Amino acid sequence: MxxxxxxxxxxxxxxxxxxxxxxxxxxxxxxxxxxxxxxxxxxxxxxxxxxxxxxxxxxxxxxxxxxxxxxxxxxxxxxxxxxxxxxxxxxxxxxxxxxxxxxxxxxxxxxxxxxxxxxxxxxxxxxxxxxxxxxxxxxxxxxxxxxxxxxxxxxxxxxRIRVVMGSPEISVEKLADSRLFVVPDPDHDIQKAKARALDEAADVLRARIREIDQERTGSWARNDLVIVEKVIRSRAEATRREA
Ligand SMILES: [Mg+2]
CATH class of the missing domain: 3.30.420.10 (Ribonuclease H-like superfamily/Ribonuclease H)
Structure with a gap:
């Protein structure tokens, strides 16, 4: 309990x-x-x-x-x-x-x-x-x-992050390995690489959100994608600060 x-x-x-x-x-x-x-x-x-x-x-x-x-x-x-x-x-x-x-x-x-x-x-x-x-x-x-x-x-x-990561709407394997869980690493280059990977993942989400907006069809996932993008961006920022 x-x-x-x-x-x-x-x-x-x-x-x-x-x-x-x-x-x-x-x-x-x-x-x-x-x-x-x-x-x-x-x-x-x-x-x-x-x-x-x-x-x-x-x-x-x-x-x-x-x-x-x-x-x-x-x-x-x-x-x-x-x-x-x-x-x-x-x-x-x-x-x-x-x-x-x-x-x-x-x-x-x-x-x-x-x-x-x-x-x-x-x-x-x-x-x-x-x-x-x-x-x-x-x-x-x-x-x-x-x-x-x-x-x-x-x-x-x-x-919601987990749901979106596993959603068929996002066919991006890059997201599937839960890059949200980035741990501090004494090796600064690795930290920088992780930050870049997170940025890429967030860019993919941003592109998908734009697509949804252009399609004007609406999508149940749009709001969740926005939240996850924000979370990943802040994770990238934190990782960069640690690097
Ligand atoms: Mg108190």
């Missing part, structure tokens, strides 16, 4: 002190808690947290001891025994989550010792923009809900 989570925390460069955690599961379940055991005196001295995070917290009587959050989070994540963790800019969230249980070695059995990062997914697909979050930025629950929505948006786009 995919579990999309977000934490707010106090980071001073040495410690990560959990303020709040929210989890939105694929099946619609939601969890949210504020850590009563955080170092609130230090948080009170942190201007950014006081402006951006603390005003959105529920009343103090609803906060919970860290051990209670630990047990509730474990039960929530292990609901079906197979959680898959997702977060946005996941590194700090993963540590905040892990430290609920102690050290990395204290992670309960069944909870993965890593968190998938939405950022990696965006990079792989060459997607640069996400739907913007309407409200509640830095409210862990609103952030987790937005994360889930963003993940679904990316998957939808990825699905």
């Amino acid at each position: 995919k579990c999309f989570y977000d934490t707010e925390f106090h980071d001073d460069g040495n410690t990560i002190d959990l303020i709040s955690i929210a989890i939105v599961a694929e099946d619609g379940r939601e969890y949210y808690a504020v850590n009563a055991d955080a170092d609130w005196a230090r948080i009170a001295e942190h201007q950014w947290l006081m402006w951006n995070v603390v005003p959105q917290l529920p009343p103090m009587q609803d906060w919970k001891p860290k051990v209670q959050i630990r047990d509730e989070v474990a039960a929530f994540l292990l609901h079906d025994g197979h959680p898959e963790l997702w977060a946005d800019y996941a590194a700090y969230d993963h540590v905040a989550l892990a430290q609920l249980f102690g050290t990395m070695l204290h992670f309960p059995t069944g909870i993965p010792m890593y968190t998938n990062d939405l950022r990696s997914l965006l990079r792989w697909y060459g997607i640069e923009a996400l739907p913007s979050q309407k409200s509640g930025l830095h409210d862990a629950l609103e952030d987790a809900r937005h994360l889930r929505a963003s993940f679904e948006y990316v998957m939808q786009l990825a699905g």
Whole structure:
């Protein structure tokens, strides 16, 4: 079960002190808690947290001891025994989550010792923009809900990319080998060659879109082709930047 989570925390460069955690599961379940055991005196001295995070917290009587959050989070994540963790800019969230249980070695059995990062997914697909979050930025629950929505948006786009790549409307074998998944390579010439290959693939798509427009017959695939062309162009740009 995919579990999309977000934490707010106090980071001073040495410690990560959990303020709040929210989890939105694929099946619609939601969890949210504020850590009563955080170092609130230090948080009170942190201007950014006081402006951006603390005003959105529920009343103090609803906060919970860290051990209670630990047990509730474990039960929530292990609901079906197979959680898959997702977060946005996941590194700090993963540590905040892990430290609920102690050290990395204290992670309960069944909870993965890593968190998938939405950022990696965006990079792989060459997607640069996400739907913007309407409200509640830095409210862990609103952030987790937005994360889930963003993940679904990316998957939808990825699905359309796959459909178009496999479409009989495009008889271009060059596209078939999924050049979208270009990984960074220390060899700059190879990176440049990859960028050129991506450009060529995008040019082929552009030509097909022009043909469709000239035929004036319309095509179910036109809008998808435009999206895929954009994705491939941005992938080529990113590859060129790495070269
Ligand atoms: Mg957040």
